[in-house]
Amino acid sequence: MAGAPDPIDPARRPAYASGAMSDASRFDALCVHAGADIPGLDMATPPISPPIFQSSVFETPDLAVLHRAMNGEPGAYVYSRHANPTVAAFEAAVAALEDAETAVATASGMGAITATLLSRLKAGDGVVTTSALYGNTRQLLDAYLAPLGVAVHHLTAEAIVAEGVPPGTRIVFTEPISNPLLVVADVPRLAEAAHAVGARLVVDNTFATPFHCRPLALGADVVVHSATKYLGGHGDLVAGVAAGAAALVEPIRRAARVLGANGAPFEAWLALRGLRTLHLRMARHADNAARVAAFLADHPKVRAVHYPGLPGHPTHAAARRILERGFGGMVTFELAAGEADGRAAFERFLGGLATIPFAASLADVGTMLSHPATTSHRDLLAAERMALGIGEGLVRLSCGIEAADDIVADLARGLAEV
Numbered sequence: 037m038a039g040a041p042d043p044i045d046p047a048r049r050p051a052y053a054s055g056a057m058s059d060a061s062r063f064d065a066l067c068v069h070a071g072a073d074i075p076g077l078d079m080a081t082p083p084i085s086p087p088i089f090q091s092s093v094f095e096t097p098d099l100a101v102l103h104r105a106m107n108g109e110p111g112a113y114v115y116s117r118h119a120n121p122t123v124a125a126f127e128a129a130v131a132a133l134e135d136a137e138t139a140v141a142t143a144s145g146m147g148a149i150t151a152t153l154l155s156r157l158k159a160g161d162g163v164v165t166t167s168a169l170y171g172n173t174r175q176l177l178d179a180y181l182a183p184l185g186v187a188v189h190h191l192t193a194e195a196i197v198a199e200g201v202p203p204g205t206r207i208v209f210t211e212p213i214s215n216p217l218l219v220v221a222d223v224p225r226l227a228e229a230a231h232a233v234g235a236r237l238v239v240d241n242t243f244a245t246p247f248h249c250r251p252l253a254l255g256a257d258v259v260v261h262s263a264t265k266y267l268g269g270h271g272d273l274v275a276g277v278a279a280g281a282a283a284l285v286e287p288i289r290r291a292a293r294v295l296g297a298n299g300a301p302f303e304a305w306l307a308l309r310g311l312r313t314l315h316l317r318m319a320r321h322a323d324n325a326a327r328v329a330a331f332l333a334d335h336p337k338v339r340a341v342h343y344p345g346l347p348g349h350p351t352h353a354a355a356r357r358i359l360e361r362g363f364g365g366m367v368t369f370e371l372a373a374g375e376a377d378g379r380a381a382f383e384r385f386l387g388g389l390a391t392i393p394f395a396a397s398l399a400d401v402g403t404m405l406s407h408p409a410t411t412s413h414r415d416l417l418a419a420e421r422m423a424l425g426i427g428e429g430l431v432r433l434s435c436g437i438e439a440a441d442d443i444v445a446d447l448a449r450g451l452a453e454v
């Protein structure tokens with residue numbers, strides 16, 4: 037919890053905060069406990085679970101407190117677009133889980149990404165991304181920042197590592213597990229390539245979560261999340277967060293404030309509640325994904341399985357280097373059908389399922405599936421989609437935490453109709 041507000045007497049501080057436990061035990065303990073102490077909440081009998089401060093404005097006792105709040109010091113609150121106690125508790129928890137000095141919560145994952153990019157970029161600066169990005173991140177860069185004069189380059193991770201990034205690049209942006217083909221990025225080498233030209237590496241850790249990957253420990257500078265996904269985990273909130281060193285995150289906090297992309301207390305409370313079981317959920321998501329991938333890999337109605345835990349996956353070696361405790365909860369696969377028949381095959385598959393819903397999100401406790409060709413990648417031309425390897429028969433499965441046998445049984449029902 038380096039740098040995070042810590043009102044507890046160090047002598048009383050539990051072992052999980054001091055690093056005296058194994059890495060996995062410490063992480064699991066932080067999931068359960070981090071963020072329990074609300075910065076600035078001064079009570080003799082503090083609540084075990086942080087309350088929701090559903091308040092937009094706070095009384096300012098004197099100008100000294102006002103100055104502290106305006107300078108963004110922890111524990112001083114004036115107005116909830118700037119800081120809010122419940123939001124601060126969630127931020128402290130994510131900072132602890134990501135091994136970051138500090139964090140800022142935002143209204144959504146896109147809010148975190150927008151504030152992060154705008155905190156650092158001006159006309160003439162360059163951004164380099166790895167090619168397979170979340171669709172709205174790509175749209176933010178291409179449709180909003182490029183017209184303002186930001187030079188946007190989409191390169192493959194291999195090209196960035198082999199050839200470096202152009203001078204003038206201020207940010208390199210990547211996702212450790214890409215959507216939808218689950219390509220694993222070599223975060224340490226991307227960090228080296230970014231730092232070689234004085235750029236910062238920003239990592240969208242939404243798919244991996246700190247359970248599987250701690251990008252800051254691998255050399256990244258800022259981690260962003262859609263907390264809507266695994267951090268929240270229950271399909272009941274939209275929120276985001278950015279974490280890293282204070283020197284980088286404080287400008288993001290100021291940008292989020294001015295952009296109105298700040299986090300909200302109820303969402304922060306739900307997200308913090310979600311974090312309490314992150315380690316249990318991620319372990320189960322990952323176990324179920326491994327079971328499902330093995331089942332699909334042997335199925336005659338499946339042409340290919342994209343899952344970084346399979347030895348045949350193109351980035352399996354990188355996955356073994358940068359991911360811990362499994363390979364995430366996502367499995368993407370191609371139905372055995374020609375491209376001309378891909379959509380019809382998908383519809384037959386969907387018609388055969390009894391329990392798994394088609395839903396354009398991921399990372400909930402319940403298994404759900406999506407069809408990238410008509411959802412996340414629908415705005416691309418068919419040829420562009422195909423060049424990315426996203427055909428009409430491609431299915432992205434977000435494995436939930438049900439019994440693996442139940443997920444496999446429903447997939448078998450769907451595949452019987454293909």
Ligand SMILES: *Cc1c(COP(=O)(O)O)cnc(C)c1O
Nearest residue numbers: 144145146170240242262264275
């Ligand atoms: C969902 C998602 C986002 C955007 O998050 P929102 O909370 O929907 O704004 C960004 N990156 C990735 C990888 C996502 O899956």
